Amino acid sequence: MLPKLFHITPSGAAGILFAAFAFFVVPTLAGSLWLSVFTSMGCFTLAIAGVAFMYARLGMVSLTQVGLMGVGGWVMLRLNHGFALPFEVNLVIAGLATMVLGWVLALPALRLRGLYLALVTLMAAGGLEIILSTFQFPNGGSGFWGVQTGSGAGFRRPALAQSPEAYLRYVVAMVTLAFLFIELHRRLAPGRAWALIRRSEAAAMAAGVNVTFYKAWAFGISGLLAGGAGALLAGSLGLLDGGTFRASESVMLFALAVVGGARFWLGAVIAAALFRVLPALLNNWGVDADLSFVIFGAGLLHAVITAPNGIAGQITEFFAGLSHKLSNKLGLVPSTVIEGSADD
Amino acid sequence: MKKLNIMLSATVGFIGVAMAGQAAAAPSCGSNTGEAATGEPIIVGGIHGNAAPGDFSASTDAAAAYFSCVNANGGINGRPIDYRVENDQWNPELASQAAAKLVDDAGAVALVGNGSFMEMAVNAGTYAKANVMVMASACAISECFESSNIVSTNQGPLPSNLGATQYAQEELGATNVACIGLNIPNNGPWSCQPSIDLMKARGGDGSMALLNPGAPDVNSALLESIANGADTILMNLPAGLAIAVLKAAEEQDLRDSYNWIAPTPLYDLSVPEALGEYWDGKVWVNAELAPFHLNGADAQNWLAVMDSYANPNDPRDTFAQSGYLSARFFTDTMLAMDPAEVGDRAKVTDAIKSIKGLTSDLMCGPYYVGDSDFHMPNHAGYMLQMVGGGFKVVRDCYEFDSAYFEPHIALEKKLGLR
Numbered sequence A: 001m002l003p004k005l006f007h008i009t010p011s012g013a014a015g016i017l018f019a020a021f022a023f024f025v026v027p028t029l030a031g032s033l034w035l036s037v038f039t040s041m042g043c044f045t046l047a048i049a050g051v052a053f054m055y056a057r058l059g060m061v062s063l064t065q066v067g068l069m070g071v072g073g074w075v076m077l078r079l080n081h082g083f084a085l086p087f088e089v090n091l092v093i094a095g096l097a098t099m100v101l102g103w104v105l106a107l108p109a110l111r112l113r114g115l116y117l118a119l120v121t122l123m124a125a126g127g128l129e130i131i132l133s134t135f136q137f138p139n140g141g142s143g144f145w146g147v148q149t150g151s152g153a154g155f156r157r158p159a160l161a162q163s164p165e166a167y168l169r170y171v172v173a174m175v176t177l178a179f180l181f182i183e184l185h186r187r188l189a190p191g192r193a194w195a196l197i198r199r200s201e202a203a204a205m206a207a208g209v210n211v212t213f214y215k216a217w218a219f220g221i222s223g224l225l226a227g228g229a230g231a232l233l234a235g236s237l238g239l240l241d242g243g244t245f246r247a248s249e250s251v252m253l254f255a256l257a258v259v260g261g262a263r264f265w266l267g268a269v270i271a272a273a274l275f276r277v278l279p280a281l282l283n284n285w286g287v288d289a290d291l292s293f294v295i296f297g298a299g300l301l302h303a304v305i306t307a308p309n310g311i312a313g314q315i316t317e318f319f320a321g322l323s324h325k326l327s328n329k330l331g332l333v334p335s336t337v338i339e340g341s342a343d344d
Numbered sequence B: 001m002k003k004l005n006i007m008l009s010a011t012v013g014f015i016g017v018a019m020a021g022q023a024a025a026a027p028s029c030g031s032n033t034g035e036a037a038t039g040e041p042i043i044v045g046g047i048h049g050n051a052a053p054g055d056f057s058a059s060t061d062a063a064a065a066y067f068s069c070v071n072a073n074g075g076i077n078g079r080p081i082d083y084r085v086e087n088d089q090w091n092p093e094l095a096s097q098a099a100a101k102l103v104d105d106a107g108a109v110a111l112v113g114n115g116s117f118m119e120m121a122v123n124a125g126t127y128a129k130a131n132v133m134v135m136a137s138a139c140a141i142s143e144c145f146e147s148s149n150i151v152s153t154n155q156g157p158l159p160s161n162l163g164a165t166q167y168a169q170e171e172l173g174a175t176n177v178a179c180i181g182l183n184i185p186n187n188g189p190w191s192c193q194p195s196i197d198l199m200k201a202r203g204g205d206g207s208m209a210l211l212n213p214g215a216p217d218v219n220s221a222l223l224e225s226i227a228n229g230a231d232t233i234l235m236n237l238p239a240g241l242a243i244a245v246l247k248a249a250e251e252q253d254l255r256d257s258y259n260w261i262a263p264t265p266l267y268d269l270s271v272p273e274a275l276g277e278y279w280d281g282k283v284w285v286n287a288e289l290a291p292f293h294l295n296g297a298d299a300q301n302w303l304a305v306m307d308s309y310a311n312p313n314d315p316r317d318t319f320a321q322s323g324y325l326s327a328r329f330f331t332d333t334m335l336a337m338d339p340a341e342v343g344d345r346a347k348v349t350d351a352i353k354s355i356k357g358l359t360s361d362l363m364c365g366p367y368y369v370g371d372s373d374f375h376m377p378n379h380a381g382y383m384l385q386m387v388g389g390g391f392k393v394v395r396d397c398y399e400f401d402s403a404y405f406e407p408h409i410a411l412e413k414k415l416g417l418r
Helices: A010-029 A031-058 A067-082 A089-109 A115-137 A166-186 A191-200 A201-206 A211-237 A247-260 A263-286 A291-305 A310-330 B015-022 B058-070 B092-105 B117-130 B157-171 B188-201 B217-228 B237-252 B271-275 B297-309 B318-336 B345-353 B403-414
Strands: B041-049 B081-087 B110-112 B135-137 B150-152 B176-182 B205-211 B232-234 B257-261 B283-287 B380-387 B391-399
Touching: A010 A310, A010 B257, A031 A067, A031 A166, A031 A191, A031 A211, A031 A263, A031 B015, A031 B058, A031 B217, A067 A089, A067 A211, A067 A263, A067 B318, A067 B403, A089 A115, A089 A211, A089 B092, A089 B391, A115 A247, A166 A191, A166 A211, A191 A211, A191 B345, A191 B403, A201 A211, A201 B117, A211 B092, A247 B403, A263 A291, A263 A310, A263 B058, A263 B092, A291 A310, A291 B092, B015 B135, B041 B058, B041 B092, B058 B081, B058 B318, B081 B092, B081 B205, B110 B157, B110 B318, B117 B135, B117 B150, B117 B403, B135 B318, B157 B176, B157 B188, B157 B232, B157 B283, B157 B380, B157 B391, B157 B403, B176 B217, B176 B403, B188 B205, B205 B217, B217 B237, B237 B257, B237 B271, B237 B297, B283 B391
Parallel strands: B041 B081, B041 B110, B110 B135, B135 B150, B176 B205, B176 B232, B232 B257, B257 B283
Antiparallel strands: B283 B380, B380 B391
16 A cells, blocks of 8 residues: 555656756746746646646536635735744645635535536636725734735745745745645545546445545645645735736636646646746747737647647657657567556 | 915916927937947836736836937946836736846846836835835835835825815815725825825815726716715826726716816826816816926926937826936936946945935925935925816915825925925
8 A cells, every 4th residue: 555655656756856956956047037937836836736636636627716826815914914923834824724715615516517616616716806806915904804004014934935046945845745745635535536526426426435525625625725825925925916816817727727737747837837937938028928818728729629638648648659669669568657647 | 395385377288389399309318418328238127017907107118218318318427228127017926027137137226217006015125125226206005105215206196185185175165075096005095094184184074985906996986985975086096097987977967066186197188188078177186296388497308308219109297207307317316426336236226315405397396315214205296277178287386284294304304405
């Protein structure tokens, strides 16, 4: 059991190498602009990992993810301004609070599937957008909402990550932990239950799987990741604005998760790069960043028509094919591990 | 600065005529050598916000025009200014990235002409940490006026609202003012509250109706203001939204039941035409800088610079005046420095913080910076009435009555400016 639990697949090894590169190399090479862009990208990778995981494991479409990020960011800012707790404690509480909200939102929606579930989650995102725009984000004021008129108070970053370089490393570490957390679930009982639910809810119930519990559990994990992402984004900027957490952004985030490839860790990274790095690149080149929407649309068409597993799926298939050819050429037995466990 | 409170009776300016007369003047910039600067460029940054619901790029457009003129006239002791402008698109992430790019990556010695609802709140700490000064021009939020490293040539909404409210209370018989603003804590509530306080201090009353900046419903705000018992509507909004409020009021024929007042953003030459005859003589606007038709030497030079170096489509509005002024004050400060030190950010910051007593006919009082945690050198203005397709001055330079300005007045006394 244990060796199987900690078995490192080729995809997992590539992920660990990529995380090491992002942790050790990227902060030393990136200028200040790109440190800021990559930090945002890291935060959204975390959120996309949550929404992609729900879609890949259970076929559930959640269009609330960016709104839930806003909730995590709100809790982080409120705690930061209201109490002298360490950043990490605030981060955990923000994630857990959003997880609970994810559960609350999930319970009435659990009997719904497909388009109806998507619509209900979109309505929830719209509601969160209105609440966040109306009551604003805490800026050091008193009372429950913590909003004061005029200039906001300062924000305390983690003691370990005061500089932009260190904060990017901090975010990369958190994202890596999140991917490992998802993979751990995939390899344990929840993963088996989700696989069964995805194939047939009736069959899963017949096999004794508590469908409601495991679906709600998935919503909770997705909420936890979104809350953490929002809290980290708040830490990056020191303040948040309602405009960042519009319902339309949740739709865009889900679409890009499909374009990137919802079944793969690389898909979440690609989706986050499209979401945050591509507009920054266009801005940097003096091109209107709105052009990125055209590119996103083309990417979505590409995914729907020719690449159901997204860009990451195509990359994985390419390397699997290459490995297969090499094995044949060298007279080796082709590895089944590559195709069988490329997910996540 | 002397308190004037003078009511002008005869100054009627119709801008088109005045501006046509000014366009022919040759611009005067920097060293005025007539020779292009060819030395090592000095990097200067600028950040504006241009996205829904407002475009604040007029200030950086005007600053860019002035710097082009300076570069064509000897630059800063032969060194041209490399002016780099970023757009924060009203997005805090992009605002942070813009500052990171200009301050850390490009190594700008200062930022000039900034105009935004967003970037000052995100970046005020960054500027202080990097010891770089921002000579902003189109500020709208509290951080712009309550930070150590940001100083703006424009007043922002708080004083301009106060000026409009004070005039309405003294001249239009206002007893209850409803301030319609954006629901942004460091903008709408921050800038509306002192006007409400002023009304209460003078025996009246006030309220605020706040709009969601992402989905502003002006009709609801208008109805809320009326329900609050207002007799005067203060439109503390960007010009486009203020016009939308007036259009909504026109549909309900509310013009004659209320006083309609606004801070500077509504002082735009295109506004009278956009509003039409229905509003002729019924809208009063506070101007943070000199009205265009007053035609002082600096006002003429601003237009000459815009005509010679700006895009013909760039706005000629108050924010453009302000961008020009910030660029001019910055250039004058750089020219007064030791030429060996103009590329050194710390020295440039010291020089900017030492500014005091610079004057222009575009401003009611002297421009100064000083080493303090707040900066608002411009806190006196004009009151205008929209009439005859243009604007006429109904009150010349006057200071605004509020306890908010007590520390500023104390600083001015300390600097010997009063």
